[in-house]
Amino acid sequence: MDxxxxxxxxxxxxxxxxxxxxxxxxxxxxxxxxxxRENPAEGERQPETLFEKFxxxxxxxxxxxxxxxxxxVCLVLISFFALLQTTLFTRFQPFGAVPDLMLPLVVAVSxxxxxxxxxxxxxxxxxxxxxxxxxxVTILSLLYMPVGYICGLLTVYYFRDGFAVRALYTGMxxxxxxxxxxxxxxxxxxxxxxxxxxxxxxxxxxFATVAFSLLPHLAVKYAFRLTxxxxx
Numbered sequence: 001m002d003x004x005x006x007x008x009x010x011x012x013x014x015x016x017x018x019x020x021x022x023x024x025x026x027x028x029x030x031x032x033x034x035x036x037r038e039n040p041a042e043g044e045r046q047p048e049t050l051f052e053k054f055x056x057x058x059x060x061x062x063x064x065x066x067x068x069x070x071x072x073v074c075l076v077l078i079s080f081f082a083l084l085q086t087t088l089f090t091r092f093q094p095f096g097a098v099p100d101l102m103l104p105l106v107v108a109v110s111x112x113x114x115x116x117x118x119x120x121x122x123x124x125x126x127x128x129x130x131x132x133x134x135x136x137v138t139i140l141s142l143l144y145m146p147v148g149y150i151c152g153l154l155t156v157y158y159f160r161d162g163f164a165v166r167a168l169y170t171g172m173x174x175x176x177x178x179x180x181x182x183x184x185x186x187x188x189x190x191x192x193x194x195x196x197x198x199x200x201x202x203x204x205x206x207f208a209t210v211a212f213s214l215l216p217h218l219a220v221k222y223a224f225r226l227t228x229x230x231x232x
Contacts, residue, residue, distance in 0.1 A: 069227050070117070074109060077223060078125050081105055081216055086132045094211060097204035100177050102129050104213035106144050107169045108220035110152035111161050118148025143180050147173050166217055174209040178202040 081101040089098050102125040110118025122144030130140055151169050159165045182202055185192055 070113060070224070073223050073227055074117070074121050075124070077105060077109075077216070077219055078102070078121065078128055081219070082125070082129045082132055085129065089208075089212075093204075093208070095204040095208045097201070097208045099208035099212040100174070100205070101209075101212060101216055102126070102140075102144065103147065103173050103177055103209065104170055105216035105220065106148045107151050107166070107173055108217045110148040111155045111166065111169070112220060112224050113152075114156060115149045115152025118152040119145045120148075122146075122148035139184065140180075143176065147176065170210060170213045170217075174206050174213070177209060178206045181205060 085098065085101045089101075106118060106122045106125055109121040113121075123141050126139075126141035126144045151173070154169075155161055155165070159168075178201070182197055185197055185201060
């Protein structure tokens with residue numbers, strides 16, 4: 001019969017084995033339960049101070065400099081060629097018509113910056129040129145926006161940026177421009193003669209736009225090239 005004390009370990013330690021000690025923090029009661037305690041506030045965050053909130057907002061702001069520079073370049077080019085078209089070329093009319101400088105400008109931007117920038121540039125160009133002309137309703141946006149978007153897509157998926165492609169885009173868009181002008185002329189004056197409209201409006205406007213389309217193409221090309229190093 002085992003006559004050990006009730007509280008005695010029934011399996012005594014080896015006499016040569018050192019006594020085992022429990023790791024306790026300094027000042028902890030020796031009989032306190034050493035099981036890890038659950039934090040009652042686990043999963044709950046302490047409210048942030050005003051300084052921490054402001055610091056987080058400041059760090060959360062991410063500003064990309066390249067789109068800002070590109071937008072400023074487009075705005076400056078649109079304003080310059082809009083003033084050039086409404087001042088110089090209204091007095092000096094090559095081939096008897098005012099060339100549309102906004103259209104090749106939109107085409108040039110779409111070929112370099114792609115379709116989204118071309119569409120946005122087309123909208124801004126239509127708004128600015130018709131505001132300078134005194135029009136209250138922007139009708140040219142129905143032409144400029146699709147031209148910018150379609151030319152950008154064609155450059156990405158089908159054609160490469162080159163002189164022949166730019167000449168093709170310029171000729172096709174200039175043809176669309178004179179047809180658009182004919183539509184506006186017919187709607188404003190239903191009794192207009194088509195031969196007279198073609199001879200005095202459509203043909204002069206087409207050749208004037210094509211002849212001076214090189215100016216916006218060169219300006220966009222070199223302006224974007226100069227800002228490439230600053231955008232990085």
